[in-house]
Amino acid sequence: MLVKPARARASALFRATFGVPPVAAASAPGRVNLIGEHTDYNGGPVLPIALAQRTVVAAGPGEPGVLEAVSERDGRVWRHLYKEGRAADWPAYVAGVVAEMQSAGLLAWDAGVRVAVASDVPVGAGLSSSAALTVAATRALLGLARGRLTPRQIAGVAYRAEHNYVGVRCGVMDQTIAALGKPGHALLIESASLETKQIPFHGRLLLVDTGVRHDLAVSAFNQRRAECEAAVARLQLDLPEVMWLATWPMSWLGRLRRALPQPLRNRALHVVGETARTRFAAQLLARGRLQRFGELLYESHESCRRLYECSAPELDTVVAAAKRAGAWGARLTGAGWGGAVLVLTGKGNREKGEAAVVASIRRAFLKAYGREPAISVVRTGGGARAERV
Numbered sequence: 075m076l077v078k079p080a081r082a083r084a085s086a087l088f089r090a091t092f093g094v095p096p097v098a099a100a101s102a103p104g105r106v107n108l109i110g111e112h113t114d115y116n117g118g119p120v121l122p123i124a125l126a127q128r129t130v131v132a133a134g135p136g137e138p139g140v141l142e143a144v145s146e147r148d149g150r151v152w153r154h155l156y157k158e159g160r161a162a163d164w165p166a167y168v169a170g171v172v173a174e175m176q177s178a179g180l181l182a183w184d185a186g187v188r189v190a191v192a193s194d195v196p197v198g199a200g201l202s203s204s205a206a207l208t209v210a211a212t213r214a215l216l217g218l219a220r221g222r223l224t225p226r227q228i229a230g231v232a233y234r235a236e237h238n239y240v241g242v243r244c245g246v247m248d249q250t251i252a253a254l255g256k257p258g259h260a261l262l263i264e265s266a267s268l269e270t271k272q273i274p275f276h277g278r279l280l281l282v283d284t285g286v287r288h289d290l291a292v293s294a295f296n297q298r299r300a301e302c303e304a305a306v307a308r309l310q311l312d313l314p315e316v317m318w319l320a321t322w323p324m325s326w327l328g329r330l331r332r333a334l335p336q337p338l339r340n341r342a343l344h345v346v347g348e349t350a351r352t353r354f355a356a357q358l359l360a361r362g363r364l365q366r367f368g369e370l371l372y373e374s375h376e377s378c379r380r381l382y383e384c385s386a387p388e389l390d391t392v393v394a395a396a397k398r399a400g401a402w403g404a405r406l407t408g409a410g411w412g413g414a415v416l417v418l419t420g421k422g423n424r425e426k427g428e429a430a431v432v433a434s435i436r437r438a439f440l441k442a443y444g445r446e447p448a449i450s451v452v453r454t455g456g457g458a459r460a461e462r463v
């Protein structure tokens with residue numbers, strides 16, 4: 075069966091729901107993070123790529139003071155009155171964007187908004203469907219309001235929407251890559267300075283979705299972030315000006331170990347190690363040293379599992395099976411506690427090697443959990459853009 079592109083589906087859904095065509099539409103991609111996990115909100119580097127799968131938001135004006143939102147996913151029309159406080163469920167992400175745009179003077183305080191959403195980004199798989207939604211919504215609402223923002227500013231609005239309104243204390247990675255991604259490239263983002271660098275990516279990646287779903291807002295994510303902040307507060311006794319865990323010097327690991335009780339010690343060791351690993355990985359990638367790059371992916375997974383404790387047995391099963399079959403690298407991607415594993419199979423692709431990796435993962439997963447995980451080849455995409463309506 076031929077599935078219509080998300081752009082056409084969003085427009086059609088808008089018309090069918092509201093009886094008029096949308097005025098503006100925009101899309102933004104999901105992402106996979108190659109390496110640099112739980113470093114962004116600690117002021118460290120991340121290295122994501124934008125996916126070909128996108129979320130499309132079609133928008134039009136509505137009744138003043140009201141947000142109406144419909145998504146092909148639940149098919150329900152949500153109606154939210156701004157004066158009633160926070161919106162519920164997924165429309166909270168869009169309401170957050172509306173609120174941020176209002177406080178930035180980009181939308182009138184009572185601007186009525188209608189949106190229809192269609193998406194090819196799976197939800198809860200660690201591919202940042204939420205940033206794809208908030209970034210696409212920001213871009214679409216800008217189109218509606220005839221406003222202009224740079225891609226970085228769009229990422230900023232989307233980030234604050236998730237932070238301030240939805241209450242997920244995420245870092246800047248997801249919105250930044252959704253706004254700035256470039257096909258065929260990974261983006262090195264230094265989260266503290268927001269310096270970025272596009273690095274060509276020629277590897278062959280598989281995505282193994284374990285089917286284990288997490289909800290960021292209720293998962294251990296905010297708890298981990300609080301642990302990192304507690305670690306910084308203690309470390310300031312030794313280094314009063316340390317603002318971010320990621321800036322702690324590698325040469326002072328002994329001091330860090332002595333200063334911190336568990337579990338803060340392990341969390342901090344992960345962040346400091348992952349920061350160094352990610353910068354090294356970016357250099358290797360720039361030099362085309364993919365195989366060595368892959369080894370760092372395994373190290374990163376191990377650190378996430380053992381020190382940051384954000385893995386899950388299903389993720390570990392996949393990584394171990396990929397390793398046994400000779401994949402160059404594999405690790406959980408995104409926040410963890412479920413979701414997907416990224417597997418770097420090699421360079422050439424379609425060789426026997428990749429088939430062996432896939433077979434090994436399927437076998438191990440089936441044996442452990444009685445079902446097969448969904449495995450797909452990663453295709454890269456570009457950042458947010460306006461779409462035809």
Ligand code: GLA
Pocket residue numbers: 107110111112113114115202244245246247248408409
């Ligand atoms: C989530 C957050 C990101 C980042 C990752 C973990 O995806 O939204 O900002 O912190 O988890 O690396």
